[in-house]
Amino acid sequence: MLRATGVSKSYGGETVLRELSLDVDAGEIVAVIGPSGVGKTTLLRLLSLSSEPDEGRVTLDGTDAWAVDETERLALRRRVGMVFQEASLFDASVARNVEYGLRVRRPWGDRLREGLRSVVGGNGTAEAVRESLDVVGLTDETDQHAESLSGGEAQRVSFARALAVDPDVLLLDEPTSDLDPRNTAVIEEAMDEARDRGIGVVVATHDMHQAERVADRVAVLLDGGISEVGPTERVFEEPRDSRTRRFIDGELVY
Amino acid sequence: MPFESATQAIVALSASPALVDLSTLLGFPTLLDLPFREGYVSSIVYVSLYVSLVAVTLSTLFSVPIAVVLGLTDFPGKGFVKSVINTGMGFPSVVVGLVVLFAVSNQGPLGSLDLVFTREAMIMSQFVLATPPITAISLAAVSGVDRGVRDAARALGGTRLDVALVVIKEARYGIATAILAGFGRAISEVGSVLIVGGNITSADGISKTRTLTTAIQLEARQGQYETAMVLGAVLVVLVLAVNAVVVRFGDRGVQ
DSSP states (O other), rough: EEEEEEHHHHHHHEEEEEEEEEEETTTEEEEOOOOOSSSSHHHHHHTTTSOOOEEEEEEEEEEEESSSSHHHHHHHTTEEEOOOOOOOOOOOOOOOHHHHHHHHHHHHHHHHHHHHHHTTTTTOHHHHHHHHHHHHGGGTTSSSSSGSOHHHHHHHHHHHHHTTTTOOOOEETTTTTTTTHHHHHHHHHHHHHHHHHHHHEEEEEHHHHHHHHHHSSSEETTTTTEEEEEEEHHHSSSSHHHHHHHTTTTTOOO | OHHHHHHHHHHHHHHHHBBBBBHHHHHOOOOOOOOOOOTTHHHHHHHHHHHHHHHHHHHHHHHHHHHHOOOHHTTTTTTHHHHHHHHHHHHOHHHHEEEEHHSTTTTTTTOOOOOOOOHHHHHHHHHHHHHHHHHHHHHHHHHHOOOOHHHHHTTOOOOHHHHHHHHHTTTTTHHHHHHHHHHHHHHHHHHHHHHOOOOOTTTTBBBBBHHHHHHHHHHHTOOHHHHHHHHHHHHHHHHHHHHHHHHHHHHHHHO
């Protein structure tokens, strides 16, 4: 579904990714593992269609995102959701945060009317908003202000916010690296739920145990390229690439 | 010539001793017997508010989009643009008045509009004075918005305009402060409004281009301390009231 083919990306003369290929299909979780600073975030930025590769193509259902005009690219971009390492919630209620993606997809006339109505007395909560908050177990916090949430809850709202627009692909960039085990478990369950809904999930993580727990496939990102990609169990049990083996055994230290 | 009429107006004004008790004006009894001409103070307040509010509104519509664009984009020379704006905050207002007066004078590029000693000319100079603080403080507020929030808005399918709106919303307290600072500078301004407006009242004592500040200056010079003090109090209360309104609006949020 979402596919990067031979993509390269440099920043300030330094090559971060070199002719890398990766794809994700509907209803699977692909974990991208690799040491910190190896370019996982850069790869996710390419996959989210927010950054153009220097070389190579990123396609969604066969459409090259950088060969079409901006309007079409926006339409493609809106089928790909993303959750960042930091929740970065808007200074608004939980419901307003989760609803944001739905709101920007509506025509301006409707948005203005809603804005006026919310000044007068509130709009109620959309079904999609309640459903997504249910996935992360936060339906009771709908009317709370984002600032009053704990870090873990904020990240769960951030997940619900990305899920609310029902994307085809969900990209998660180190979504649990700042979280405690309980909130981590909630996010991992939510990934499962997203997969069950037929969403293709890509999660970048430096936590190999998390990759083992959640992923159907694992891609190992080392030195700007994918050193190995395959079914989770196979990659962890019998890595074919010697660098992958050393990384998994903890010998390859960066 | 407006000049002549201004002089006539001032002469007529200082010559007419028609005094009204403050209680008549404010509608309640007072211990002070202050020398007031009918409608004098209210017309001055009106001119002050009209000129400052129009100027600050226009400046906000001009400055905030510039601040947002500057805050969200990177280009060579951005640091220079910022330092020009910051320099503008300290620009001598008398010089601004002088330049605007020249611009609208017979020799100036806007001479044909006949704007010397008019409220429109005052609005122009107030606009020039209010724009640097509004832009600079808004820019600081916009630059202070977490990059992650912008990325999130974009990742959730926002267009460039959506991202800009999110940034404005997140920076709303800072932008409110910026508008206040601009209003504070405009309503307290003396030198430039005196130069371009001329501190004129009509023969019946109603303000044409006389503002609170220029009136205070004139009354104080004429030894009318009570009138000057009342005008000063009105000015302080106005500034306080506008502050309170903006703070309250900011608290409610623009959600």
